[in-house]
Amino acid sequence: MDSAQKTGSNDGTVRVLARGLRILKSFTPRNDWLSNGEIADIVGLPKPTVSRLTAALTSMGYLTYAHASGHYRLAPTVLALGYMARVNLGIPAIARPLMQALANEHNALVVLAEQDGMSMVCDEVCHSDESIVSLRVHRGSRLTLPFSAAGRAYLGSLPPAERDKLCMEIATRFPQAWDQVSEGIKQATKEITERGFCVTMESLERGVNGVGVSIDLPNASNRFVLGCAAPAFHFTREHLEEVIGPAMLVVKLRIESSVNPALQPKPA
Amino acid sequence: MRRRSPKTANPASADMGSLGRGLDILRSLGTFSSVITVAELATWPGNSRATAKRLLHTLATEGFLNLIPDRVDEGAYEPDLACLNLGTALLGSFKELWQRQPVLQDIARRFEVDLLVATCDGAQALVIEHALSSAVMQNSLVGSVAPIDSNAWGRCLVWMHSAAEQATLTDGIRQGQGLRAAASLGALYQAFQSLEENGRCIFEIDDRSVAIGLPVAASAGSPLLAIGCIAPHTLLKDTSRANAFWGQLANLSMVINRPVAINQEIQK
Numbered sequence: 067m068d069s070a071q072k073t074g075s076n077d078g079t080v081r082v083l084a085r086g087l088r089i090l091k092s093f094t095p096r097n098d099w100l101s102n103g104e105i106a107d108i109v110g111l112p113k114p115t116v117s118r119l120t121a122a123l124t125s126m127g128y129l130t131y132a133h134a135s136g137h138y139r140l141a142p143t144v145l146a147l148g149y150m151a152r153v154n155l156g157i158p159a160i161a162r163p164l165m166q167a168l169a170n171e172h173n174a175l176v177v178l179a180e181q182d183g184m185s186m187v188c189d190e191v192c193h194s195d196e197s198i199v200s201l202r203v204h205r206g207s208r209l210t211l212p213f214s215a216a217g218r219a220y221l222g223s224l225p226p227a228e229r230d231k232l233c234m235e236i237a238t239r240f241p242q243a244w245d246q247v248s249e250g251i252k253q254a255t256k257e258i259t260e261r262g263f264c265v266t267m268e269s270l271e272r273g274v275n276g277v278g279v280s281i282d283l284p285n286a287s288n289r290f291v292l293g294c295a296a297p298a299f300h301f302t303r304e305h306l307e308e309v310i311g312p313a314m315l316v317v318k319l320r321i322e323s324s325v326n327p328a329l330q331p332k333p334a
Numbered sequence: 335m336r337r338r339s340p341k342t343a344n345p346a347s348a349d350m351g352s353l354g355r356g357l358d359i360l361r362s363l364g365t366f367s368s369v370i371t372v373a374e375l376a377t378w379p380g381n382s383r384a385t386a387k388r389l390l391h392t393l394a395t396e397g398f399l400n401l402i403p404d405r406v407d408e409g410a411y412e413p414d415l416a417c418l419n420l421g422t423a424l425l426g427s428f429k430e431l432w433q434r435q436p437v438l439q440d441i442a443r444r445f446e447v448d449l450l451v452a453t454c455d456g457a458q459a460l461v462i463e464h465a466l467s468s469a470v471m472q473n474s475l476v477g478s479v480a481p482i483d484s485n486a487w488g489r490c491l492v493w494m495h496s497a498a499e500q501a502t503l504t505d506g507i508r509q510g511q512g513l514r515a516a517a518s519l520g521a522l523y524q525a526f527q528s529l530e531e532n533g534r535c536i537f538e539i540d541d542r543s544v545a546i547g548l549p550v551a552a553s554a555g556s557p558l559l560a561i562g563c564i565a566p567h568t569l570l571k572d573t574s575r576a577n578a579f580w581g582q583l584a585n586l587s588m589v590i591n592r593p594v595a596i597n598q599e600i601q602k
Contacts, residue, residue: 077395078387078388078391079388079391079392079395080352080356080388080389080392082349082350082352082353083352083353083355083356083357083389083392083393084392084395084396086353086356086357087356087392087393087396087398087416088396090420091396091397091416091419091420093420093423093424093427094423094426095422095423095425095426095427095429096426097423098423098426098427118350119353122350122353122354123353126353126354126357127455127456128357139427140420140423140424140427141424141455142424142453142454142455142460142462142557143455143456143460144420144421144423144424145421145424145425145455145460145462145476145477146360146361146455146477146479147357147360147361147398147417147420147421148360148363148398148399148413148417148420149413149417149418149420149421149477150363150364150475150476150477150478151363151364151367151368151412151413151417152363152368152413152414152417152418152421153418153421153475153476153477154475154477156368156412180415182415187415187418187419189418193436193439204422204425204426204435205418205422205425206418206419206421206422206423206425206426207422286403288400288414
């Protein structure tokens, strides 16, 4: 029996690894310096256990310790923990040049996102090279699932049973906005079914309009969606429906056919 | 009151060994391979098939890996959202850098250069921000690492260290293989001389482009940062464009690590 087996727990996981990972996950852009006590509160572990693990993570180079304050922060080495592979291979890498071209052509923000709880997490974000006005969204930013164009496209493209289940969660999490959100999801589902993309008018943020489309990849681990947004004065409904939506469908098809060459249009 | 140093945990202990081994799995997912299987992991020293399964299962349970749906039988995993979130948490802690990204992008586009910001990860230079032009493409993606003595921005980072730290880093280089070590040290001394005299160092890459390293002005609490740039020869031969470029780069190196003031105009 080796060490990982000795330190395993009943659910088939390696306890010390799971705890170390939870400690790393407790750091966020808004929570960049944490003490052992604060980490213990976040992850729900005894402080002595956290102290041992933070010391180990520091000696391995994943955390940095500030002697003056007694706080830890993530060390640059964490970028080696799958981040490169995640952002530079697979769908984000295929989509990036197509998204950048779309952002430049239409002076807009284009995101590739996937669902995580009540958020759409941006795997890739492309801002227009020319635009001075740009929305504050970065890779890793979280857009609220039921309000964003990307989230509506995700919900609208789910099989009905999955969508109903997720809608129940949304109703619980956003009870006061539910009536309005419910209408928006119904409309998005109808638009996705009829024309392949959905349009949102100031649903996420006042003054910002957008379009969402789902990328259909059979056998893919995750369901990706594309969202495109710009200030409302720049993207009118008519422009979104007649120009941006169809342009997004072209990008969607190009991504899908890059992954699955069988989908490439056949010459006449 | 003086704070105690973090407790020393022995990462080689059986318990912490499992933590290190689990994190090593994520480290193995790099630019060229983003999939790991149970069988492959079981060939690593000290891993049985059962251990490999438990480690991968733990990483998946915590959201760092995802079991690929059509490769379930072979137990093939790829990086999942927690890898992205962890990288985002680190990069988001460089708040000033994120705010300056549009300025980086603007310089990259106007002068058709690749720009990056790098920091130290032990004896490696790690890219934490980049802006790529379409004209020059090099491997300078966020998360890329290279030995600190192998490029202009890495040499710049060595120069920025204290004398004692420089000695440690150059000792490490000396221990490399004969001719390579001699060439590295030669390039390092050339960089030091150039940085002392001109505040930047320049190295030929090939007959079309050069690599430039420039130190970033220090800011309280921030790690050492250097600007790297891959520029075409043609830019540096055109005197008026070159002067404008050097001016922009020098300005960037002074402000990139400082908070963006409200209403501050970005000079174009």
